[in-house]
Amino acid sequence: MIHFILNEQEVRTSLPEGMTILDFVRYHKRLPGTKTGCREGDCGACTVLIGDFENDQLVYRSMTSCLLPLTNVQGKHVVTVEGINMQQLSPVQQAMVDANGSQCGFCTIGFVMSLTGFVMHETHREYNKAIESIDGNICRCTGYKSIERAAQTISTALNNKPKEKTLQWLVDNSFIPGYFLDIKERLSALRRQLSVNIGDTNGMNIGGATDLNVQKHSLVKKSSLRNLFDDASLKSITKENGQCKIGASVTVTHFSESPVIKEIFPALDTHVKLVSSTPIRNMATLAGNIVNASPIGDMSIFFLALDASLVLNNKGNMRTVKLKDFYKGYKTLDKSPEEIIAQIVFEVPSKNSLFNFEKVCKRTYLDIASVNSAISMTLNSEGVIQDIHLSAGGVAPFPKYLSATVDFMKGKKPDAKTLKSAADIMNSEIQPISDARGTADYKRLLLRQLFFAHFAGYRKEILKELLTTA
Numbered sequence: 001m002i003h004f005i006l007n008e009q010e011v012r013t014s015l016p017e018g019m020t021i022l023d024f025v026r027y028h029k030r031l032p033g034t035k036t037g038c039r040e041g042d043c044g045a046c047t048v049l050i051g052d053f054e055n056d057q058l059v060y061r062s063m064t065s066c067l068l069p070l071t072n073v074q075g076k077h078v079v080t081v082e083g084i085n086m087q088q089l090s091p092v093q094q095a096m097v098d099a100n101g102s103q104c105g106f107c108t109i110g111f112v113m114s115l116t117g118f119v120m121h122e123t124h125r126e127y128n129k130a131i132e133s134i135d136g137n138i139c140r141c142t143g144y145k146s147i148e149r150a151a152q153t154i155s156t157a158l159n160n161k162p163k164e165k166t167l168q169w170l171v172d173n174s175f176i177p178g179y180f181l182d183i184k185e186r187l188s189a190l191r192r193q194l195s196v197n198i199g200d201t202n203g204m205n206i207g208g209a210t211d212l213n214v215q216k217h218s219l220v221k222k223s224s225l226r227n228l229f230d231d232a233s234l235k236s237i238t239k240e241n242g243q244c245k246i247g248a249s250v251t252v253t254h255f256s257e258s259p260v261i262k263e264i265f266p267a268l269d270t271h272v273k274l275v276s277s278t279p280i281r282n283m284a285t286l287a288g289n290i291v292n293a294s295p296i297g298d299m300s301i302f303f304l305a306l307d308a309s310l311v312l313n314n315k316g317n318m319r320t321v322k323l324k325d326f327y328k329g330y331k332t333l334d335k336s337p338e339e340i341i342a343q344i345v346f347e348v349p350s351k352n353s354l355f356n357f358e359k360v361c362k363r364t365y366l367d368i369a370s371v372n373s374a375i376s377m378t379l380n381s382e383g384v385i386q387d388i389h390l391s392a393g394g395v396a397p398f399p400k401y402l403s404a405t406v407d408f409m410k411g412k413k414p415d416a417k418t419l420k421s422a423a424d425i426m427n428s429e430i431q432p433i434s435d436a437r438g439t440a441d442y443k444r445l446l447l448r449q450l451f452f453a454h455f456a457g458y459r460k461e462i463l464k465e466l467l468t469t470a
């Protein structure tokens, strides 16, 4: 039995726990505002807001309901467009009307929900944050300029939004209906009645379901599920004795917002913006990315370059495996079906080391990579490479740790001569294939350029050296 609050109403259901929220609200609750578009998380027409507790605060995040299973909303607040409708249009809805931000209207509800998620965010007020909030919404007919104008009006209307008692201000200014003020208390009461929802420990492991519900939707719907997404033991991020330990079910959003992680990776925002879209990042877990084993999985590439290890748990029996040894072949892992990933662990790079992530896709945002690559590198006081880890996606059947290139570079200075020789070695240890994301030759060239880009960002003059060295 799944128990949650849908808009203003408390709901209990014994429908399959893998059923998507999109199907539940449209076909079982007759709430047709939420639209069915791609059913693959790409278009944003089905966007809803999910309210959940984060450090005792009730926080609302946008999610694509076409991928969101019922089990993942146990004890939470699900908000569809019907749940923000009032007698008059909200300032978000009105801004879309005034800016002519809607034509056929199919995408409009998704934009409105994402922008409402933006206004409900504690700290976000700025125009660029409004634009970021709609990075998972696609419009086929209006054109984005008018939607951008609506976003501008909405962000200006937030000038006086206070840092505290934000919810009260949003209600007073008719951004959301008054019933939102009671939700925190109602959810707390509801949760006191619920046992922790980890589902069937022998069932199918499910994180945010952003891969599973695209690839195996019908299987998810009929299977018994083990809910890892809400397992509190898999959600912490700690730094201790030079090691960072991240729970497997930390989402990409939580990873990118964590002060611990931000301190380690100052350019994190730039890297993470290249990964999917806001609603997908709000759902996607790190372990899901690693176990999905896509050859271009961004977070797998990120952690490979940190030489991370995985802690695997088989009903209390723990073992540790290096991420670079975890991938055995295309979608083949060093993991038994009974094992789950519990933690991702890496040594915190020293302050003066280089970390960089590069990704090239057909579109800059909301696209998977043609080729991606990450590097971490530490030099000694003589400028010689003391430690280096390098990874690449889209050039092998699985996310690739470039061991031969790394072995060659250790103990050398990262000058143009070393980089050119290293690029040749790298070229010999990859096996890209031609597919929809580019030919094999193009991917080889791309990786070479991304490899040089890692160093160009670090030391601008290296580009000149690379161009002039024979």
Ligand SMILES: Cc1cc2nc3c(=O)[nH]c(=O)nc-3n(C[C@H](O)[C@H](O)[C@H](O)COP(=O)(O)OP(=O)(O)OC[C@H]3O[C@@H](n4cnc5c(N)ncnc54)[C@H](O)[C@@H]3O)c2cc1C
Pocket (backbone or CB within 6 Å): 040, 041, 042, 204, 205, 206, 207, 208, 209, 210, 211, 212, 213, 214, 228, 248, 249, 274, 275, 276, 277, 280, 283, 284, 285, 286, 287, 288, 289, 290, 291, 292, 296, 297, 298, 299, 339, 340, 341, 342, 366, 367, 368, 369
């Ligand atoms: C529109 C869209 C855009 C995307 N864009 C990108 C992108 O830009 N870059 C990118 O890398 N990916 C992208 N993805 C893929 C996906 O979002 C990520 O791979 C995500 O991290 C998967 O996590 P999840 O929690 O949703 O996994 P799920 O779908 O829940 O699970 C994936 C697999 O992992 C297993 N699993 C989950 N957690 C554990 C665990 N703790 N232990 C053992 N097994 C586990 C599941 O059983 C399943 O086999 C995109 C997906 C969509 C739908």
Ligand code: FES
Pocket (backbone or CB within 6 Å): 035, 036, 037, 038, 039, 040, 041, 042, 043, 044, 045, 046, 047, 064, 065, 066, 067
């Ligand atoms: S229907 Fe397209 S993202 Fe859900």
Ligand code: FES
Pocket (backbone or CB within 6 Å): 101, 102, 103, 104, 105, 106, 107, 108, 138, 139, 140, 141, 142
């Ligand atoms: S208004 Fe028609 S798709 Fe956006």
